[in-house]
Amino acid sequence: MMRSRLAVLLAALTSTPALSAQGPITSLDSARHVLDRLAYGPTPGMVDRVAREGVMRWVDAQLGVDAVDDPNLRATLSHFDILSTPTSELVRRFLDAQRERRQRQAAGDTMMGPRPGQPPPGDAELRRLGGQLPQLVLVRAVQSDRQLAEVLADFWFNHFNIFIGKNLDRVLLPEYVEQVIRRHALGRFEDLLIATARSPAMMVYLDNTQSVKPGASPPLPNRGPFAIGRLGSRALDSMRLEAQQRRPTGLNENYARELLELHTLGVNGGYTQKDVTEVARILTGWSVALRGPVAARLARRTVEEGSFIFNAWAHDDGAKTVLGTPFPAGQGEEEGIRLLRMLAAHPSTIHFVSTKLCAKFVNDTPPDGCIDDAVRTWRRSDGNIREVLRAIIRSQDFWAGVNRGVKVKTPLEFVASAVRAIGARPDSSFRLALAVAQLGQPLYQHVAPNGYGEQEEDWVNSGALLNRMNLALALASGRAPGVRGTLDAVIPLSSDHPTLVESVNRIVLAGRMSEHTRKVILTEIGDLQDPVLARAMAVGLAIGAPEFQRQ
Amino acid sequence: MSLSRRVFLRRGALGLVSYGLDPLFLDRAVYALSAQRRAEPVNKRTLVCLFQRGAVDGLSMIVPHGDAAYYRERPRIAIPRNVVMDLDGHFGLHPELAPLKPFWDNGSLTAVHAVGSPDSTRSHFDAQDYMETGSPGVKSTPDGWANRYCQHATEHAQTPFRAVAFGPQLPRILAGSAPALAIDDLRTFGVRARTSTGSDRLTRAFESLYESGGPATGLLATSAEESFEAVRMLKAANPAALSVTNGAAYPRGRLGQSLQQIAQLIKSNLGVEIAFADVGGWDTHVNQGNAEGQLALRLRELGQALAAFATDLGERMSEVCVLTMSEFGRTIRENGSSGTDHGHATAMLGLGGTVQGKRVLG
Numbered sequence A: 001m002m003r004s005r006l007a008v009l010l011a012a013l014t015s016t017p018a019l020s021a022q023g024p025i026t027s028l029d030s031a032r033h034v035l036d037r038l039a040y041g042p043t044p045g046m047v048d049r050v051a052r053e054g055v056m057r058w059v060d061a062q063l064g065v066d067a068v069d070d071p072n073l074r075a076t077l078s079h080f081d082i083l084s085t086p087t088s089e090l091v092r093r094f095l096d097a098q099r100e101r102r103q104r105q106a107a108g109d110t111m112m113g114p115r116p117g118q119p120p121p122g123d124a125e126l127r128r129l130g131g132q133l134p135q136l137v138l139v140r141a142v143q144s145d146r147q148l149a150e151v152l153a154d155f156w157f158n159h160f161n162i163f164i165g166k167n168l169d170r171v172l173l174p175e176y177v178e179q180v181i182r183r184h185a186l187g188r189f190e191d192l193l194i195a196t197a198r199s200p201a202m203m204v205y206l207d208n209t210q211s212v213k214p215g216a217s218p219p220l221p222n223r224g225p226f227a228i229g230r231l232g233s234r235a236l237d238s239m240r241l242e243a244q245q246r247r248p249t250g251l252n253e254n255y256a257r258e259l260l261e262l263h264t265l266g267v268n269g270g271y272t273q274k275d276v277t278e279v280a281r282i283l284t285g286w287s288v289a290l291r292g293p294v295a296a297r298l299a300r301r302t303v304e305e306g307s308f309i310f311n312a313w314a315h316d317d318g319a320k321t322v323l324g325t326p327f328p329a330g331q332g333e334e335e336g337i338r339l340l341r342m343l344a345a346h347p348s349t350i351h352f353v354s355t356k357l358c359a360k361f362v363n364d365t366p367p368d369g370c371i372d373d374a375v376r377t378w379r380r381s382d383g384n385i386r387e388v389l390r391a392i393i394r395s396q397d398f399w400a401g402v403n404r405g406v407k408v409k410t411p412l413e414f415v416a417s418a419v420r421a422i423g424a425r426p427d428s429s430f431r432l433a434l435a436v437a438q439l440g441q442p443l444y445q446h447v448a449p450n451g452y453g454e455q456e457e458d459w460v461n462s463g464a465l466l467n468r469m470n471l472a473l474a475l476a477s478g479r480a481p482g483v484r485g486t487l488d489a490v491i492p493l494s495s496d497h498p499t500l501v502e503s504v505n506r507i508v509l510a511g512r513m514s515e516h517t518r519k520v521i522l523t524e525i526g527d528l529q530d531p532v533l534a535r536a537m538a539v540g541l542a543i544g545a546p547e548f549q550r551q
Numbered sequence B: 001m002s003l004s005r006r007v008f009l010r011r012g013a014l015g016l017v018s019y020g021l022d023p024l025f026l027d028r029a030v031y032a033l034s035a036q037r038r039a040e041p042v043n044k045r046t047l048v049c050l051f052q053r054g055a056v057d058g059l060s061m062i063v064p065h066g067d068a069a070y071y072r073e074r075p076r077i078a079i080p081r082n083v084v085m086d087l088d089g090h091f092g093l094h095p096e097l098a099p100l101k102p103f104w105d106n107g108s109l110t111a112v113h114a115v116g117s118p119d120s121t122r123s124h125f126d127a128q129d130y131m132e133t134g135s136p137g138v139k140s141t142p143d144g145w146a147n148r149y150c151q152h153a154t155e156h157a158q159t160p161f162r163a164v165a166f167g168p169q170l171p172r173i174l175a176g177s178a179p180a181l182a183i184d185d186l187r188t189f190g191v192r193a194r195t196s197t198g199s200d201r202l203t204r205a206f207e208s209l210y211e212s213g214g215p216a217t218g219l220l221a222t223s224a225e226e227s228f229e230a231v232r233m234l235k236a237a238n239p240a241a242l243s244v245t246n247g248a249a250y251p252r253g254r255l256g257q258s259l260q261q262i263a264q265l266i267k268s269n270l271g272v273e274i275a276f277a278d279v280g281g282w283d284t285h286v287n288q289g290n291a292e293g294q295l296a297l298r299l300r301e302l303g304q305a306l307a308a309f310a311t312d313l314g315e316r317m318s319e320v321c322v323l324t325m326s327e328f329g330r331t332i333r334e335n336g337s338s339g340t341d342h343g344h345a346t347a348m349l350g351l352g353g354t355v356q357g358k359r360v361l362g
Helices: A002-015 A027-037 A046-053 A055-063 A071-077 A087-106 A124-143 A147-159 A169-184 A189-197 A200-205 A227-231 A233-246 A254-263 A273-282 A293-298 A334-345 A347-361 A368-381 A385-394 A411-421 A431-438 A462-476 A497-507 A515-525 A531-544 B005-011 B023-033 B068-073 B095-105 B124-133 B145-152 B196-209 B218-237 B254-267 B294-319
Strands: A286-288 A308-310 A320-322 A325-327 B046-052 B109-115 B163-166 B181-183 B274-279 B320-325 B346-352 B359-361
Touching: A027 A046, A027 A055, A046 A055, A055 A147, A055 A385, A071 A124, A087 A124, A087 A169, A124 A147, A124 A169, A124 A411, A124 A431, A147 A169, A147 A347, A147 A385, A169 A189, A169 A200, A189 A254, A189 A334, A200 A286, A254 A273, A254 A334, A273 A320, A273 A334, A320 A334, A325 A334, A334 A347, A347 A368, A347 A385, A368 A385, A411 A431, A411 A462, A431 A462, A462 A531, A462 B181, A462 B196, A462 B218, A497 A515, A497 A531, A515 A531, A515 B196, A531 B196, B046 B254, B046 B294, B095 B109, B095 B294, B095 B346, B145 B163, B145 B274, B163 B254, B181 B218, B196 B218, B254 B274, B254 B294, B274 B294, B294 B320, B294 B346
Parallel strands: B046 B274, B046 B320, B109 B359, B163 B181, B163 B274
Antiparallel strands: A286 A308, A320 A325, B109 B346, B320 B346
8 A cells, every 4th residue: 555655656756857857757866866865875785775665665764763763773882881871970070070170270280271172181081971972973874774863863953053162061962962852853843942942051052051130149058057167168258259250140142042043033033132132031040950069068959960950049030022922920930931832833933944954955045845845834733843854855846856966965974975885884983073073074063053054165165175085085995084894895896997987886876977987987097906906996086076075 | 257358468368368268277377377486476465364253352352441431341351450561551452462562562563443343233143244245234145255355356366375264164254256275284285195196196086087077066166176276286385394483483273273374375475365264262251251261361372373473474474464353342341140242343453564553443
């Protein structure tokens, strides 16, 4: 039953002449296209397999997964102990290292301390754990069967970007990635939005922890009978003084602004500076539970270190108006939820996010038809991301010849697709992530909240192209840092060069090699007697070639 | 991209202008003809733009120590009068910018204060976009002002190094139809193999892959073409081998390295007319600090890097101008977190022989 419906759909897609400037799309072309856009490129033989089993069947299976995480990867990911380290423990290590450093500085240690963005010295364990995060991205991108889910997770992380180098975000990010982004990447946009707003990582990154009703201050801690005796009154005073100097004393609009500008309405979404301020007022008190050494001994509540907390004392309880909608006084934490729901359903948000999705999956300049399809489905499905994706994939624009093979791969996409194309895999070190960084996209290190861009102008410049060529050569000769796997398992050696090059075309380029590229490669390997060298050269040139830069 | 016929007739390099030819090819042909004169500087002047991303607090760079309001509005983060390096009795340098004082004294440093965009957006990205595209309030401008300059001012030898940005990505300010190069590190720029013959061979192979008529089109094609031309020229001139002169001491880190390499490019006569580098970390919403602290550390790096650059270039600074810029400034009044929020105007520094120094303008 399923099969015949899919067959009809595929027939419909392939038989409509308007879809392709070059004529009706073949099932191989469709397979290549979905593996380019909805996955990190094909692995050897995957294009044939998907074409044979049915392109839309593959798409539906990808859309139908119950969660982003691929259970088949569980064993591989068991090395990554960042995934099983509780946030509270990470936070404690971080604060300990920070306190240690301050004590050293206070004691006259004149070392300048780390530059912003660099890890604090002296906690090698934290650094080891932190280095696992970008590598996780690569392992999943290359090896997960749930490819579309991984592509979406990357998209949403950039949309709700957080810079790992900001303060506590170094240790708050793992939970953000797993429990906020990956958990909600395929669900409802509203749920994802609310989850980001209630994440400690976001509250720290955009300074909402520093936003309080002007003049508000935390209630005095209830000093237990032993507290002062243990700490000594002088130590208590100096710590209290230091805390006072750092304590926030008013509104901080940073999160409110980016929430409207980047996460929901978009910069042209019709909000004013006044709206930004009102949103900031609504979100006062949305913060993170953190206890320094004094508070830890004096606190009465048990709250997990580094978890979200609503500080009622910091909240501005007055009446507000946002985008013309009144928010009556005295609604506490609940008015923030109400605000987020309103923003998630706002027409500007629907249009803005749909446009971004179409730019990611269809064309750098997203066609109106695609955007309209996405918006309509968003409304109908109440912001169900799966359904919106489905509508985009089924739109005519997605399959149109002018939109196929025209996007330039981002560094992450290039590296992941190159490793997949030669049937290799990343090892558990940090080194492949470093290669992505050297192409201009250090993962989790985009400082500004707008995240990494999708357009070719963001990635195509002379320096970066040369580095892609270098990485291509390294991969092909088995010298790429952080990669395991040999070409032996994938491309048979041959001293007949035309045969060799055709193998490379079929297996590594999925049949995309142009006559021009074929000629150049044959010329270059012409005088190479050593078949291993010839193969490495052919593969290196193929991955560095123009065809492989596009998807 | 259109070139005026006047340019060609004046150069006398080509008798006929055929509008069907790729302009990039033509320009390169013209340059190649005058290559034998490469021993002399090919361009007259160089502008080095240094973008401080994040909206730098100009009031902390050029401190209005003569203004009582400054101290009133910033009880926790004002720079104390006794550590400010006075410039003209009213303004002074942040102590960490002390390395720049000698340049003020010799007339090659100027500051322009309270300068900002006519558009009042307080969004970093928008404001950076407006400043880099040179069109405040308009988001649809596709190219940067530095690139547009290169498009229109064609009485300059077109070399791949005419417009260079240091960093992994080409910034907006140099985006556009005129060729511009993004270099992460001069020493590693190019296709790399174990031997230099290997590198040459592979470079040629990739160049063939990306040549016109093949599968490379659009931005991929033009970008590749520029890369290979640049690689050729770097090989010939070898700027990375040039040592630092006059005892200049660049601070360690990306900013120091970028400026040092810009200096090397200038000294190599490769035709750099516009160079760009950026440095982040200026968005001091929280705990800005005063004479010490977050912002002070950043200013220390900046001061050392600029001073080293000017020292390194020595006499050549007479034809160089370094201009710092930032997308907007910060509030005069400090905020609730011992920092400052987004304000309107900030300070720009002009450093070099082309600058009429020893003034704080604006």
